[in-house]
Amino acid sequence: MKKILIADDEPHVLRVLKLSLEKEGYAVDVCANGKEALTRLEQEHPDILITDIQMPHMTGEELCLHIQQHMPNRNFLIFVLTSRTEIEHREWTRDIPNLLFLEKPVSIRNLVEKLDGYFAGTTDSWRVS
């Protein structure tokens, strides 16, 4: 079973995503901020990380940059939930491979399709090394 870790400070989002993705057959773990996510990453080695950007204690941006710096051999894909659509707000991800943006409001069906495609290996266009 593929493992997904979700980091978001909005409990409702965590609740719906967890429920929906578990129903699709994924093992879902949730946490409320970047710091917690880092701990879970080391313990559970998920296949996918879904993170919000604006979170207390450690933002999604800080989390991703930290991962990029300290886990050079990571083998999981990162989804970043964002409210912003402008390109300059995505500049910071330029050097981070295997990272995708999910624009809010997020469509669960769309997310599930992407995940399924990723694990089935049918989506090549992703920046997966």
Add this chain to the structure above:
Amino acid sequence: MQLNQRFGLTMIIATLLVMVATVYILFDYQRDSRAELARAQGLDLVRLLSGMSWDELVPRQGSKGLLEILKRGQSNPDFAYGAVVDIDGEVAAEVTRSGVIVPPGDTIDEPTSWLGQRVLTAGIAEHQHYFIESYAPLFEAGVHRGFVRLGYFQPELSLSQYEMPFLATLMLPIFLLVPLFYFMLRREIKPLKQISERFENLAEQVGFNQVELQPSQALSDFMEQFGSYIEATQTRIEVLNREHEDLTMSSKLLTYKNNRVDAILQNFPDAILVIDEAGEVSYANGKIERLLGVEPQAILGKKTREWCDDPQIIPLLTFGDVKSSMQANQDTVQIRLEDHSEKSVQFNVYPLFVPNDETCILGRLVVIRDVSESHLMRQRQTEFISHISHELKTPLNVLSMYSESLLSEGADNEEYRVEAVNVIHDEVERLSTLINNLLAINQYELGGVVAQRKHVRMREFLEDAFKNITQARDDKGLEFDLDIPREMSMVYLDKELFRIAVNNLLTNAIKYNKPGGKVGLSASENEDSIEIVVTDEGYGITESDIKQIFNKFFRSTDDNIRKQTGHGLGLSLAKQIVQMHHGDLTCTSEPGKGSRFVIRLEKVSSQIMDAAS
């Protein structure tokens, strides 16, 4: 009398004077010559006679003596008498011109004075005569016997009829020369006169008063001319003085203009640098010190590298290739000053072209502007939009997800359906509040909000607000403390607006509190005013932040504060609302211990001031 006539008359008088003087000098000379002749002749003759014997000179009765021969042979018209006298002065023999008496002469005793000359007088009153007498001793057989005396009239100034033709001949050429001289003089004077007339005209043109002169015509002309010349010179001096004054004035004006330009440049809100073609600073105003930390005087004539060591700035103020810098250039850099303050500084570089030739550059004008404020404002706005979009999209996201999941999940899970509907309802509320806040802020900015005031019971109002807030947000184990007097006056205010202000303060007190901390709402009142106090035991606000917390978009850089979502609008909005009610909102805080926000409302004036406005 005309100038020429006066001149002519003067000439005639002068001529007559010359003639009289000439005659006088002539006669005087003639008289002197005659007197000299009388002396010389007399002396010669007495010497001659002195060598003769007494008897030869004193003839016997009836015979003619030598004296008689002398008289007859005498050609000198001035000859008066000749006499032989003995030692006692008695006349022994004499010859005289008719009408002349031999004057008695004093006896001469001293032998050294025996030969000599003297002047004697004879006759009375107007018939008195002066004689030049020469005398010499006479001897007979070596014995002094007496004297021989010869007298001549002492010549006087007189005009004899024989001299008249001579005088006339002398006077005539003089008299004829005068008109000739006069006309020649007139001819000579003519050009001078013309100059005089010109001076006169000049004087009339310049318009000064002529000096009235009475003396002789020529002198008067000369003086007039001279006066004109002096006045013309004075006029010229005046003109020169005026020109000098004008020059001084122009110089002052120039200095003033120069100073004015300098004052303008010095008081220009931005720093100004002029860098010449050689890359050296040729002008810098005082603002440069505040922006770049260098004194304007210290950088004059220096190249950029000599006074600046900031690697960001050097390339902006160094112009190697002329063509590349033909266009105006703009760049913004962040610089750190000596006092560790950071500034956003914008460099605007404009080429200074030679007038009418856009291919030749004299140098560059660099306008350096402190854009820290606008930079900060832009930063805050960007941050604000970022927050707003997050705040807006987060509930949207929840709505989207729940509604989507309802389709699949809600059909057979009643519990989930209820939960989803509740969440959707809450999120819609949250969205609506946020949108209302944003709209309110926008309206205040545009000045479109008019407070709808009513008399409000303060106690009920505060209790209500407090309850709503505390019930909704009790997730930190906070302690809530409400302290409101049982009786409070009615207050005249816009209930809805004022609720936003109080809500924002209370929300902050909860949001930025420490877990287990206390949130307090208290109120008090005296005769004039009402005070509403919101306290917390949160992170507190630093001294530098406290000055800015009421600014729109301001968010503290403190990590603890940053952890909380916020858009930097709450306090700004609260302050605006309180001020609309002619009240004041202030804050005191102690970092680490908590903050205290005080709303102070004037009880009486609120209504009056509202009516006034």
